[in-house]
Amino acid sequence: MTATIKAPPNRRRTHGDPKAPPKARSRGDLKVAMIFLAPATLGFVVFYIWPTLRGAYLSFTEYSLLASPNFNGLANYERMVQDSFFWNALVVTVEYVVINIGVQTVLAVGIAMLMYRLTQSITVRAVVLLPYLVANVVVALVWYWMLDFQVGIVNQFLTWVGIDPVAFFGESAYAIPTIAGINVWRHMGYTALLVFAGLQTIPKYVYEAAEVDGSTEWKTFWRITLPLLRPVLVMVLVVTMIGSFQIFDTVAVTTQGGPINASRVIYYYIYERAFTRFDFGYASAMALVLFAILALVSLLQLRLLRAKESDLA
Amino acid sequence: MTISRRSLLKAGLAGLAASTVAGCNNGAASRGDGEVIYWLWDSAQLPMYTECANLFHEQNPQYSVKIEQYGWNDYWSKLVTGFISDTAPDVFTGHSSKYPLFADKGLVLPIDDYVAKDNVDLSIYQKGLADRWIGADGKRYGLPKDWDTEVYFYNSALTDAAGISAEQLNSMTWNPQDGGTFEKIVQRLTVDSKGRRGDQPGFDKDNVKVYGLGYADAGGGDGQTSWSWYAATNGWKYSEGEPWGTKFFYGDPKFTETIGWWRSLITKGYMPTYAQAKSGVDVTTSFGAGKYGMTPNGSWMLGTYAGLKQVKTKLARLPIGPIGKRMSMMNGLADTIWAGTTRREASWAWVKFLGSQTAQDIVAKAGVVFPAVAASMPAAKAAFAKSGWDVTPFLEPVEAGDVFPYPANPNAADVTAVMTPAMDAVMSFEAEPSSLIKANNDVNKILSASD
CATH class of the missing domain: 3.40.190.10 (Periplasmic binding protein-like II)
Structure with a gap:
């Protein structure tokens, strides 16, 4: 991505020549390649493959963390089907993802368009990225204070303009939208930069052609920009959506699942089960189900939005 | 929320490096036989306990105490991971809502034998407080250090x-x-x-x-x-x-x-x-x-x-x-010994010291909590009075015995x-x-x- 940000927008892409034979590589590179790959592979095996396999195994056990695991077959999965908290957590998480990703993507495309059309200033890009540089927990805490019902600055402002104060974190109906909003604020700049980089890969000549044909700004956006942006947008959507499903920190420092169960998102529920209720086997089973859901969602997105093909070709 | 695989991997590798450096944290072999690691969560009480540890070391030169403090939320998860990875502190501050589970799983050490051997006088504590640390199995799991109402x-x-x-x-x-x-x-x-x-x-x-x-x-x-x-x-x-x-x-x-x-x-x-x-x-x-x-x-x-x-x-x-x-x-807190400690004698000596009037007088003087030893209470009352609190309403139900447990x-x-x-x-x-x-x-x- 960084390479494309720096590329001048009018650089011609080398398309239309995909069948050129690749240069033959000498086998002598293999050793060097192995050396360079080794550290990453080690990390991947130690921190991804092994924990994943271990988690998969634990999901078929009853494991209280404080005593060794007991194999119990599919009991955890049967429990999950019966567990209304689990289903509630899934619904709450989906609600969060829809609000978070929906609002964030629209705003990010908007900001990216503004940056692209109005300014190429590095300063503006830096400012847009600023919220993303602040730690998640700090962002959550600062907003928690600002949105306090009685002493928060936001509610004091609302009172000042004549609106009744809102219990942002306390009202069941507002808790998830509030948390989603905070994370939109933090991530939209970062997402906008990704989209902005995507915009720069669209060749100038298509816009020139559109202009010559008398297309309006609006039509150009819908007919040229968005379709040509699709591969980048799919990448952005997949990555942000996976991240969004994993919402945890904001909930952990603000509502902690409440009021009642209104913000008990799936990650928080897994965490609670594993580390406060020492129900590690069941937590692992839920984590595995979440893994399956995420894999499915990502696959669907890639398929439906034809991520591999570009309309440029 | 968008954490790329690469940044995760980097973080993981950094974590690996950090943990190898810190790996010897509670490695039993790497520290002296008489050194006890002690955990507490209240940063306000850290100075008093440091003072207690110094005095303890003076009185028992063969033992020393290393105090570590973690905030309430980290404290319990760190403790549990410590139990699993055999790196838990030798002695730690326990809470009546938390220790029953640890006792149930055999993670904390019953101290009945030590109490009997050293003839510890349990009547010096506020009424009913010491018994709060007798678990469901009838065994004693700690000596009380403070209480609250x-x-x-x-x-x-x-x-x-x-x-x-x-x-x-x-x-x-x-x-x-x-x-x-x-x-x-x-x-x-x-x-x-x-x-x-x-x-x-x-x-x-x-x-x-x-x-x-x-x-x-x-x-x-x-x-x-x-x-x-x-x-x-x-x-x-x-x-x-x-x-x-x-x-x-x-x-x-x-x-x-x-x-x-x-x-x-x-x-x-x-x-x-x-x-x-x-x-x-x-x-x-x-x-x-x-x-x-x-x-x-x-x-x-x-x-x-x-x-x-x-x-x-x-x-x-x-x-x-x-x-x-x-x-x-x-409700109250007590000091408990981890069942997996390799320094039972040293740990018990420290727990016994913290449960004594000498240590609780030091805690009382700071005016942060109410000491479990009844005779240390006047010092605490005076310390609270100095910061403008008349704490009588807290004490009355205790003196009258009109209290109920957590x-x-x-x-x-x-x-x-x-x-x-x-x-x-x-x-x-x-x-x-x-x-x-x-x-x-x-x-x-x-x-x-x-x-």
């Missing part, structure tokens, strides 16, 4: 303005029907946006500026700082066979009528709605901003309330309930997981108090399943 912290500028005297505040009565004089006072302390009080004509309960009574949350399964004393003085108890309850009574009419009365204060406008209360940073912050006339809280919060500079805070007794007296929950059991986390949402739902009027009968059945199902 609850009172009302009130904003004296607001009570003066309402014309309520300290005598009235300290002689309140309560019942679940009309709330007694307690409710009258709360009503009088409530002020709407036009300056009308709760007991004046035209009081607008939908636009309240100052609530008479504040609360932090719905109390979950213990209600320690929210409803426990109302329920107790209404003749209710948590469970059969306290403190090791196997059958809970959250569905009992005495309890549900108490909660029904408590939440009626919201309807009347004397207490904020549940959404408003939970939307705040915390109850003390709002109290500090002058939004509440009074808030119930525990003695460990004295330091926090002293830090609220915009309001003048005083203490009032809990009300006398239908059973004719005041009752407070009495509802302990090895499944506390599961009970909380049922009771917290259940109580939240009642307080936010999404369920009736009678719904607690079902919650109580769920709790009892969990307890019977784990037997």
Whole structure:
């Protein structure tokens, strides 16, 4: 991505020549390649493959963390089907993802368009990225204070303009939208930069052609920009959506699942089960189900939005 | 939220590097035989315990203590991972809601033999405190170090303005029907946006500026700082066979009528709605901003309330309930030894020292908590008086013996997981108090399943 940000927008892409034979590589590179790959592979095996396999195994056990695991077959999965908290957590998480990703993507495309059309200033890009540089927990805490019902600055402002104060974190109906909003604020700049980089890969000549044909700004956006942006947008959507499903920190420092169960998102529920209720086997089973859901969602997105093909070709 | 695989991997590798550096943290081999690692969570008590450790080392040159402090939330998860990875501290501060599970799993060391061998005098502690650390299996798991009870912290500028005297505040009565004089006072302390009080004509309960009574949350399964004393003085108890309850009574009419009365204060406008209360940073912050006339809280919060500079805070007794007296929950902390320690003798020496009057006098003088040793209490009282607190309301129920224990059991986390949402739902009027009968059945199902 960084390479494309720096590329001048009018650089011609080398398309239309995909069948050129690749240069033959000498086998002598293999050793060097192995050396360079080794550290990453080690990390991947130690921190991804092994924990994943271990988690998969634990999901078929009853494991209280404080005593060794007991194999119990599919009991955890049967429990999950019966567990209304689990289903509630899934619904709450989906609600969060829809609000978070929906609002964030629209705003990010908007900001990216503004940056692209109005300014190429590095300063503006830096400012847009600023919220993303602040730690998640700090962002959550600062907003928690600002949105306090009685002493928060936001509610004091609302009172000042004549609106009744809102219990942002306390009202069941507002808790998830509030948390989603905070994370939109933090991530939209970062997402906008990704989209902005995507915009720069669209060749100038298509816009020139559109202009010559008398297309309006609006039509150009819908007919040229968005379709040509699709591969980048799919990448952005997949990555942000996976991240969004994993919402945890904001909930952990603000509502902690409440009021009642209104913000008990799936990650928080897994965490609670594993580390406060020492129900590690069941937590692992839920984590595995979440893994399956995420894999499915990502696959669907890639398929439906034809991520591999570009309309440029 | 968007964490790329690469950044995760980087973080992982950095973590690996860091952990190899810190790996020797509690490696038993890498430190001297007499060195004990001790954990606590309260940073305010760190200086006193450092002083204790120095004195301990002076008196027992063969032993030394390394103190580590972690915030409450990290503390328990770090402790559990320590148990699993064999890197737990030799001695740590235990809480009555947490140790039953550890005892149940054999992670903490019973100290009966040591107590018998060294003839430790258990009568020096406040009445009933030492027995709190006898687990469900009849074994003793710690020596008490401090204790806490609850009172009302009130904003004296607001009570003066309402014309309520300290005598009235300290002689309140309560019942679940009309709330007694307690409710009258709360009503009088409530002020709407036009300056009308709760007991004046035209009081607008939908636009309240100052609530008479504040609360932090719905109390979950213990209600320690929210409803426990109302329920107790209404003749209710948590469970059969306290403190090791196997059958809970959250569905009992005495309890549900108490909660029904408590939440009626919201309807009347004397207490904020549940959404408003939970939307705040915390109850003390709002109290500090002058939004509440009074808030119930525990003695460990004295330091926090002293830090609220915009309001003048005083203490009032809990009300006398239908059973004719005041009752407070009495909870406390103790020092416990990890079962996996390789330094049992040194750990026991340190625990015994912390449980002695010598150590508790040092703790008492700092005026942060109430020491468990009764004879150290005057020093603590004097220290609190120096910072402007008359702590008598905390002590009275203890001296009178009108206290009840924190509802302990090895499944506390599961009970909380049922009771917290259940109580939240009642307080936010999404369920009736009678719904607690079902919650109580769920709790009892969990307890019977784990037997």
